[in-house]
Amino acid sequence: MFASLGVSPINVILGVTVFWLLLGLGGLALQDNRIITRVIFPVGAIGSLILATAALGGLSGVDTAVLPIGLPDLPFHLRIDSLSAFFLLLLGASSIGITLFSAGYFGRMAVQELGLLCLEYHIFLASMTLVFLADDAYMFMVAWEAMALSSYFLVTTDHDQPEVRRAGFLYLLIAHVGAIAILMGFGVMQGGHGDYTFDTMRHGHLSAYWASITFFLALFGFGAKAGILPMHAWLPEAHPAAPSPVSALLSGIMLKTAIYGILRVSFDLLDIQIWWWGVVALTLGLFTALFGVIFAAVQVDMKRLLAYSSIENIGIILVGIGLTIIFHASGKEALAALSLTASLYHSINHAFMKGLLFLGTGSILHATGERHLGKLGGLIHKMPNLALFMLIGTLALAGLPPLNGFVSEWLMLQAFLLSPGLTQAYINMLVPIAAAALVLTAALAGFVMVKFYGVIFLGQPRDAGLAVVHDAGIWERIGMLCMVAGCIALGIFPTFVILHLDFVAEMLVHNSLGTSAVHSGWLMLTPIAAERASYSPLILLLIIVSGVVLTMLAVKKFYHGRLRRGPAWDCGFPEQGARMQDTAEGFGQPIRQIFEWFMGVVRKMPSPFDLHPHYHAEVHDRLWNIFYAPIKRANEAIGNQIGKLQHGRIHVYLLYSFITLLALLAFIE
Template identity: 45%
Template sequence: MVLSVLLRAMAAMALTGVAVIPVCRRHGTGPWVYGTVLAACSIAFAAALGHLLAGAAPLTLTLPLGIPWLGAHFRLDALSAFFVMVVNLGGAAASLYAIGYGRHESEPHRILPFYPGFLAAMNLVVLADDAFVFLFAWELMSLSSWALVMAHHRAEGTARAGYIYLVMAGFGTLCLLLAFGLLAGSEGAYTFDAMRAGALPVSLQTLVLVLVLLGAGSKAGIVPLHVWLPLAHPAAPSHVSALMSGVMTKVAVYGLIRIVFTLAGPPAWWWAVIVLIIGGATAVLGVLYALMQNDLKRLLAYSTVENIGIIYIGLGLALAFQANGLAVGAALALTSALYHVLNHSLFKSLLFFGAGAVLSATGERNMEHLGGLIHPMPVSAATFLVGCAAISALPPLNGFVSEWLTFQAILISPDLPQWGLKFLVPAVGAALALSAALAAACFVRAFGITFLGRPRTPRAVAAAEIDRSSRGAMVVLAVLCILAGVLPGLVVDALSGVVRELTQGSSLPAQSGLPWLSLIPLSEARSSYNGLILLVFLTFTSTLIALSVRRLASHEVRRAPAWDCGFPDASPTTQYSAGSFAQPIRRVFGHVAFRAVERVEMPEPGSLQPARLHVHLRDLIWDTIFAPIQKVVAFTTEHLNGLQFLTIRSYLALVFGVLILLLSGLALWP
């Protein structure tokens, strides 16, 4: 039974984490742990893929665990099978990468016990079929990932990152707990089957939506709940960062889909307005924040925010179409969102692996201290380039397909009857186009400053290629990014079972039988895409141009001084920098988004003092939302601190007063 196989694989991961505790301080233990997790993830991925492609009926299993009268319920349907695939594909890639990368860890005992448990908890969230198991696994996922974030606890900023992450995780769990309480109703129906059978008033359904957006959205990283993401991702080890960004945020997306699309009841059209506004704002602000970063891992963390926004745009469109009975539009929008879930897990894991390779080779994350790494690290550079092109939505790679499908869903939005949606959806489409263009600029900057040009520091000069297993994981993900872009019809057909399950029977037409492996989401007269032909065309034309230039160009050599941009000094510091690349975009958007302030210190003529440019950016979301909350909490706790110094008489008087107050409230309750 497939579900039993998955639960056994999950149990093997959890037991691996427990068994390694006595010996995890020894170096050399890591490859065994990561190898075991790699095998378990591979088995779970194959089992989930087989179940999804077979179109099998949902499987359920109840174990006598947890709450005595409730038990632990598990379910494997098309939706959970897809997300089990995403979790374990990312887990297998991260484990293969960590076999080599983990050898550089100075304190492996802070990672090895929690890493298998983290993957087991994410699998458990996806397979849970009642509120208790879901919330237990969700909290276990949060705590184990917090422990991994704190692995390098002595590094500057790690303690703050872990604290903010823990606070946001607790807030998210509380919101999900309240949402499940509303879904359970007065009878306490905590199983998902009972919640599906229940019927909530529209007002309570909307409240459930808001709570889920807060609870799952805080874990996914939507604006303005994203503040933990750019702190936690850089602090964690790179293979853990890849899991948190590429996989854990998708588990949060799963939580939103599971509750909103299958448990909360039929959606109202204004739900789409909320989700679309959040998705559009998250996509644009995420990529703008990413463009301002010089820290490579912090840039990738903010880019995760942008891609979560793109997924939310697809889900918002699906809610709009589904609420209006437009099954074809809902199927197209859901397909685009789920496709981007898979795509982001692939190319974001690849990019974090590349950032880890750079960090391992140079000890640097600041792009201003890198450069020229394409020569000593050709494999890492080539695979990182594939990831950059994929996340920039350049054809024929996978990122283009999912964003193109999202635009196709936007183009049929005039069929929606509500005028609010008729105006909102094109505006969100413009935001999506803007975010795609800015993402391309962001990753041209990331790749160019990191890998091209001349080395800017001695550490970049001394860089060398990383180990074979880490390179192998990067190559595998790069190949999958290409295949998912060149053969999109196969992916769409694999997703059709999930889409039918969420839309009660609708999906896109079958794509596997189309000539030349084309992708035609609605009709050939409206739009079509063929990644295979595009790949052949690009390969042929680029090869032809290269051969023509080589044959027709002059073979004479002319020697002359290289243009030095007006600088007689050939220092690498005269190269284009990350800050100078972002300056035009910062000057366009910086005042509105960051209250950017530039101050130039220009010395007097004849002075030997250097000219300096100071740039100050503010995080307006932190300043306007979280900083005031932090001040209120600090003020309250400071004044409540005196309660611990009361005498026994004061304590008794305080308890008596509170009891009288509660009884008075109960007596006056209507």
């Protein structure tokens, strides 16, 4: 499309980036709520649309550019290839809905804050774009840090609350530890040439030892951004603290920049892949996924629940990457392409599904001011539009056909099922266990989504204030509708999506699903061969729709006129109160019981003689005690030791300089 106009995709994308920055500055300068929400955000969404279109055009080719800004003799290198174009597509397509939603959501904010937020929001989008475009380590790190800082300020929008400040600090800390690891990884990869362009790294060669070090530095560094297991601590704190559209951006898009980084380093910049990297990534991914879903099941804060669910989904994506490395290193390129496609597919799916759900929580928060699941309930009557959107989002995230979540998880499982025949016997034994754990994760994700939707929308309102809530505003509905459209389109037309993903697979593992996936027509998705497995969402959708319609017609026909409305059977409880419903805690209780060894549960049981019994259970993250608490304690201990140097006695201070002087004199002697 753009090629016919004589404009290369990279110029269009750069133009959008500059446009975003100008919009942000404009918002800051104007300080006008009406203009920012009614003009700047919708116009920014058009920028997203243009970006997505340009990225779609850039999927098939390679295009480079050099920006003459930066330090002297150190210009910024830019490059768009299939991998970055895919992630730019993800960014552009999913940010359309989020930005439109923001236009409605941020209207209630104070003017001064909104101008600043508008700037931070657009810098965040622009810096993520530049992360995907960067073609040298310098540009990459600049964009990466700009992304971390702008998102930090977005997370701490409500900085008058101490827990938000704490969450922001934790986020910033872990983001920087990760950034240091990434920087060291680039340092290893440039191999002493002093040339930090990705082009040099691509053509350089590292020994297996140094390549492994680079891979694990990248896994650690990008894992800190993605929330992979030991570095996940910031995620359930920062995502709930941020305003909802920002949570959607963080979870939907920013976590994918880390996935992009892992893929870029391990498949594009490193010239060798070793099979046991894949085993490590696979295991880490499985633990992350299981951890995320189990903790999501016991949360009572709706945004925390979604944050843990994000950890789970990142885990699933990492499992796919691990599997890809194993297959690629064993020379099974077709299977590598399959699992890579599944990973990428899940990335873009997650951007839409989780974006949609976070936006939905924004609307709920807007309407009720309540994040605690125990205070919500019965919202389906008051917010019917939102309830429908969220139903689609939860079904997609639960991995039910014909929506998009099913396609990627199904592809992932296909990759697992086809894996016997690997050369390493131990991996062959690992794979069925991993597949079983993945299925368990998917099943628990379904459980989590039932809890999420059921407690918020079904039943009776648990709080008196819920009687007067209003549905989402028009901008919010348009925004969510975009996300819903994405979820449905990605679910119904997987063959088209996979045709586009093939460019990425071709670039990274030199193979693609293309011919086999669509050889039985665009209607059927057959990842390897038609006789093994195939899936047609459109036919499934038709069956579901026709089944529902037929049943409704049948009911209408046979029971017409004989329908009698009476009081429902009350199970012997004539008084049904909102407090008698199953609560979020109650719903998660079985999981809490089963996995008690896995998480630290602190329970407070009332005594049998207590006239006002109060039951209280709190779930703690055990990994915090294992990984973070020792570091914190060691830090404090060292700090205390150093603090002892400070006596406040001037003689002692003089003595310090005297001893230093004597030591130095003795040294030069």
